[in-house]
Amino acid sequence: MSAPLAYIVDDDEAIRDALTWLFRTRNVSSRAWASAEAFLTDWQAEWRGCVVLDIRMHEMSGLECFDALLARGNLLPVIFLTGHGDVPMAVGALKKGAFDFLEKPFDDNALVDVVLRALDNDARRHASEETQACVTSRLAQLTPREQEVMNLVLAGKFNKVIADALNISMRTVEVHRARVFEKMGVRSAVELAQLLAPGRD
Amino acid sequence: MAGTPLQSDKSTSTSVILNPLPPSSPSTPPPGWYWSLPYAAMALFIATMAALLWLTYRQDTEEQRATLINDVLWMEQNLSFQFDRNSSQLSQLGPALLSGRTLDSTTAARLKNALDADTGLIRILWLNQDGAVLGAGPPYTDSHLVGEAAGTFPSSSAYRLARSMGRPVYSDAYAVIDNQTQFEAHIPVFDGGRYLGSVVGVYSLNSLLSRQVPWWFSERYRVAVTNTAGTEVAAKSKVSPLSSLNYEMALEPPGHGLTLSITAYKNEVRWIPLLLMGSLGVLATAIVWSLWQLRRHMQRRQAAEQALRAEHAFRKAMEDSLNTGMRARDLKGRITYVNPAFCRMVGWSAEELVGRHPPMPYWAPESLEQTLAVHEMVLKGNAPVQGIEVRLMRRNGERFDALMIEAPLIDSDGKHIGWMGSMVDVTEQNKAQELARQQQERLQATARLVTMGEMASTLAHELNQPLAAISSYNTGCINLIEQGQLPRQELLGILAKIGKQAQRAGQIIRRVHAFVRRSEPKFEPVDLNTILREAVGLVEADAQRQGVSIGLDLASPLPPVAADPVMIEQVAVNLIRNGMDAMANTPRAERQVSLRTRHQDGMLVFSVADRGRGIPPEVAGKLFAPFFTTKEEGMGMGLNICRSIAELHRGRLSFEAHPAGGTIFNFSLPIAP
Numbered sequence: 001m002s003a004p005l006a007y008i009v010d011d012d013e014a015i016r017d018a019l020t021w022l023f024r025t026r027n028v029s030s031r032a033w034a035s036a037e038a039f040l041t042d043w044q045a046e047w048r049g050c051v052v053l054d055i056r057m058h059e060m061s062g063l064e065c066f067d068a069l070l071a072r073g074n075l076l077p078v079i080f081l082t083g084h085g086d087v088p089m090a091v092g093a094l095k096k097g098a099f100d101f102l103e104k105p106f107d108d109n110a111l112v113d114v115v116l117r118a119l120d121n122d123a124r125r126h127a128s129e130e131t132q133a134c135v136t137s138r139l140a141q142l143t144p145r146e147q148e149v150m151n152l153v154l155a156g157k158f159n160k161v162i163a164d165a166l167n168i169s170m171r172t173v174e175v176h177r178a179r180v181f182e183k184m185g186v187r188s189a190v191e192l193a194q195l196l197a198p199g200r201d
Numbered sequence: 202m203a204g205t206p207l208q209s210d211k212s213t214s215t216s217v218i219l220n221p222l223p224p225s226s227p228s229t230p231p232p233g234w235y236w237s238l239p240y241a242a243m244a245l246f247i248a249t250m251a252a253l254l255w256l257t258y259r260q261d262t263e264e265q266r267a268t269l270i271n272d273v274l275w276m277e278q279n280l281s282f283q284f285d286r287n288s289s290q291l292s293q294l295g296p297a298l299l300s301g302r303t304l305d306s307t308t309a310a311r312l313k314n315a316l317d318a319d320t321g322l323i324r325i326l327w328l329n330q331d332g333a334v335l336g337a338g339p340p341y342t343d344s345h346l347v348g349e350a351a352g353t354f355p356s357s358s359a360y361r362l363a364r365s366m367g368r369p370v371y372s373d374a375y376a377v378i379d380n381q382t383q384f385e386a387h388i389p390v391f392d393g394g395r396y397l398g399s400v401v402g403v404y405s406l407n408s409l410l411s412r413q414v415p416w417w418f419s420e421r422y423r424v425a426v427t428n429t430a431g432t433e434v435a436a437k438s439k440v441s442p443l444s445s446l447n448y449e450m451a452l453e454p455p456g457h458g459l460t461l462s463i464t465a466y467k468n469e470v471r472w473i474p475l476l477l478m479g480s481l482g483v484l485a486t487a488i489v490w491s492l493w494q495l496r497r498h499m500q501r502r503q504a505a506e507q508a509l510r511a512e513h514a515f516r517k518a519m520e521d522s523l524n525t526g527m528r529a530r531d532l533k534g535r536i537t538y539v540n541p542a543f544c545r546m547v548g549w550s551a552e553e554l555v556g557r558h559p560p561m562p563y564w565a566p567e568s569l570e571q572t573l574a575v576h577e578m579v580l581k582g583n584a585p586v587q588g589i590e591v592r593l594m595r596r597n598g599e600r601f602d603a604l605m606i607e608a609p610l611i612d613s614d615g616k617h618i619g620w621m622g623s624m625v626d627v628t629e630q631n632k633a634q635e636l637a638r639q640q641q642e643r644l645q646a647t648a649r650l651v652t653m654g655e656m657a658s659t660l661a662h663e664l665n666q667p668l669a670a671i672s673s674y675n676t677g678c679i680n681l682i683e684q685g686q687l688p689r690q691e692l693l694g695i696l697a698k699i700g701k702q703a704q705r706a707g708q709i710i711r712r713v714h715a716f717v718r719r720s721e722p723k724f725e726p727v728d729l730n731t732i733l734r735e736a737v738g739l740v741e742a743d744a745q746r747q748g749v750s751i752g753l754d755l756a757s758p759l760p761p762v763a764a765d766p767v768m769i770e771q772v773a774v775n776l777i778r779n780g781m782d783a784m785a786n787t788p789r790a791e792r793q794v795s796l797r798t799r800h801q802d803g804m805l806v807f808s809v810a811d812r813g814r815g816i817p818p819e820v821a822g823k824l825f826a827p828f829f830t831t832k833e834e835g836m837g838m839g840l841n842i843c844r845s846i847a848e849l850h851r852g853r854l855s856f857e858a859h860p861a862g863g864t865i866f867n868f869s870l871p872i873a874p
Contacts, residue, residue, distance in 0.1 A: 012666045014702050018673030021695060025680035056662055083662045104665045108676030 004049035004122060006030040006115050009039045009065065010081070011057040019052065019111075026112045028119070036065035043072065048126060050077045050099065050118035052111075055086050066093055075125065077118040081106070135195055141183045149176040153189050154196065239492050243485070250481050257474045265446060265465065272418060273448050273463050280452075283413055287322060288369045288388055290315045291400040295390030298327040298336065299397045312338050315402075321409035323383070326401040332360050335398065355385055355401045363387035363399055374406060374434065374459055382406040382426070382434040406435040406459075422463045429458035440466075526603070526624035529610055534559050534580055537619060546603070546626055548596030565594040567750070579607045579620055590627065592745070600748075601628040635746065663709050667702040674699045726761035727769065729798055729805050729870070736773035737796065740781070749781045749792040756799050762870045768846045769870075772854075775839045776809040776866045782832060783813025783864065804852070804869040812863040816856065824856070843868075 006028050010016050016032040023030040033039040036053075037060055051069070055062035066078055077099035082090045090101035099118050102111055142150065145166075152162045159177070163170040186192045294315060297308040304312070316322055316338065326337045334355070359372035364387075372385040386402040406426055414424050414437050425436040447464035520527070526543030530536055539554050547554075547563035554561075564572045572591050578584055588606040595601060603624045610619040674695050681688070737751050744751050773796075780794040795810045816824065823829045827841045840854075847854040852870040859865050 012670070014670035014698070014705070015666060015673070017698065018670040018677070018702075022673045022677040022680070025677040025684070083658075083665055104669050105672060106669075108673050109680070 007051045008032040010054040036060035054081045150180045291388045295400045322402045323405045324403040329398045359387045363389045410437045425462045427460045529621045531619040565592050568592045667706040670702045724763045727766045730755045736770045740777050748789045752795040754797040772843045780811030783811050806869045808867045810865040
């Protein structure tokens with residue numbers, strides 16, 4: 001896993017240099033590319049951080065680059081830098097899932113703030129992804145009977161009801177329940193529900 | 202020349218009738234009996250003439266016959282008179298002859314007198330009471346008697362009859378030799394009731410005829426005597442007559458079967474009726490012939506008329522279907538003919554137009570002088586062959602452009618009697634052209650706009666780059682200083698970079714400036730009035746289309762100014778166009794742009810005044826700002842450029858409200874030192 005970075009894509013060398021310098025003064029590591037093509041060539045799915053993309057570039061435009069990234073399943077937040085008159089394009093990009101856009105000339109520290117937010121966002125996404133992977137691996141350890149019991153527990157049924165529904169004794173239900181809690185690493189039904197609750201932001 | 206009166210002719214102009222045929226008169230063909238009427242009249246005439254002729258002939262014959270009868274009666278009268286006279290002469294001679302004495306001289310003379318050839322007597326016998334011949338003068342023999350008559354001379358039956366009746370009795374006629382016929386008249390002589398004897402006068406019929414028929418009678422008639430057997434016994438002439446006109450009567454008193462036949466030699470030819478008849482016949486023939494000729498002529502004429510009518514209808518249809526207006530004028534300019542298309546075009550009817558003198562009702566009042574000039578040119582025969590465009594007016598006041606092509610009108614004698622003009626409404630065509638031109642202009646404007654927009658955008662982007670870089674470096678520096686860090690070496694490097702980027706921005710601006718420099722003004726001494734006239738020439742067509750008149754009030758002479766003529770012209774055109782556009786809602790009659798030049802305080806000022814809606818105060822402030830416009834299709838650069846040009850020339854562009862409504866733009870230029 002690589003460290004989170006701000007990936008700057010701009011065809012103007014001065015801008016790249018200035019932004020790199022600016023980010024460094026706010027303790028944001030960055031890496032710059034002179035063209036969208038070069039960036040796409042180097043792009044890795046496991047990269048973490050955010051992309052700062054200039055819309056108007058000589059070869060491939062920022063929007064085209066964004067579309068290419070979407071097609072590859074990129075999850076990095078993308079921040080657009082737009083010139084005069086490019087706002088409608090940038091809005092279109094926002095609707096497609098871009099993180100934010102800033103119109104030139106912009107307040108540089110505002111840009112850094114946006115970048116920081118994006119980095120934090122990306123970090124949280126990663127954390128959630130990791131939790132999800134952990135839950136999945138724990139669920140895989142449950143036996144089919146334990147899974148049935150767990151589903152009924154999550155539905156809020158009492159042990160007695162579960163025993164009737166599965167045609168087993170209450171004692172057996174209690175054993176299964178204890179196993180599920182143990183395997184899932186929780187202490188109560190409430191914690192279990194929180195762990196499995198879908199749609200974390 | 203525009204003021205020349207054209208209505209100078211006082212009915213001296215020759216009227217040209219171009220439409221001799223009544224427009225499709227419903228001529229019904231004559232009925233079937235139409236042509237038989239003169240023939241019937243002719244036949245009736247000839248029958249009447251024949252009847253008249255026949256009647257004349259009849260009357261003539263009757264007349265001849267009456268004359269004949271008259272003459273015959275006269276003849277008979279004459280004969281019987283002669284017989285009576287002879288009888289009385291013989292009865293007077295009787296006593297002397299029968300006295301038995303020798304004839305005395307008196308008696309002899311009287312006897313001789315009685316035997317005169319004129320009396321018709323050839324011999325006189327005197328007989329006694331017993332019938333014996335006592336004497337005769339001249340003496341006679343029987344030798345001349347022929348046939349059965351021999352021995353019966355003198356006739357005893359007549360003698361006895363006369364003696365017993367006591368009055369003269371005539372004997373039968375009898376032939377004698379020499380083909381003569383004789384008869385006797387027995388006259389008994391009494392002396393106091395005593396019969397003394399008879400005196401017998403012997404007549405020769407031939408002699409009687411030849412003597413008693415006068416010359417004029419025998420000239421006209423053949424007189425013959427026939428006996429009971431129908432044999433001709435005596436005749437005045439041997440020539441047999443040609444005519445059938447004859448009259449027969451008993452020869453009395455001799456009688457006894459003798460018939461007097463009188464035949465006219467020939468009918469009297471009556472020349473006058475004959476001539477009359479002949480001439481009538483000739484005339485009738487002539488009439489029939491001329492009638493026939495007339496009919497042929499009429500038929501030919503009718504055929505010609507029919508052809509002419511068909512031709513006329515054809516022409517009329519052609520003329521009616523034409524979309525081109527046709528108008529004929531005489532040499533004085535009076536309208537003599539217009540076709541329906543022309544009437545449709547101008548909206549006046551043919552009746553209202555024909556006979557009109559200029560100015561015509563369809564001439565647009567605002568271009569009256571120009572139209573009149575064209576009119577004069579046409580009348581002088583100087584009209585351009587390719588036609589001339591004039592602005593005309595419909596009856597409803599609508600203006601339209603017409604292309605007129607004129608050609609001389611030559612009559613059948615080869616005389617030049619006027620001008621025929623064809624007129625095509627080219628308004629739509631002009632509109633289309635105008636539209637195309639406008640579209641082209643708009644396209645160019647759009648293209649310019651796009652180019653300008655692109656340029657502006659590029660410029661903005663280009664300038665943004667170094668500025669953004671400077672800003673970023675700057676913010677970074679501030680960040681470090683705020684954090685209390687002062688990495689001297691690093692900050693120096695960054696500041697150098699900032700300076701580099703600032704230079705880069707300056708270079709971009711210099712590049713733009715160099716680009717703009719390409720249209721720097723070229724100053725030269727110019728006459729402002731000349732430039733303005735040229736500018737007016739450029740917008741005149743537009744002004745006419747929009748119904749705007751351009752008034753010029755130029756101070757002259759003006760000192761020359763140092764200026765770029767093209768730029769000044771551009772300003773003038775721009776200001777005039779703006780003025781015209783401002784008057785789009787102004788009534789047509791008031792649309793006027795007034796141009797004025799004056800020399801004022803060491804400056805030359807030209808002002809452009811319109812009568813438009815004026816400039817509202819909220820607009821006035823932004824008027825010269827770039828990309829500000831009140832027009833739908835405007836770019837908002839016109840006045841901006843104008844002011845830039847004014848500034849380039851060290852002049853001024855200002856505006857004020859027109860006292861009478863509208864706006865006045867003043868453009869001032871310093872006079873060259």
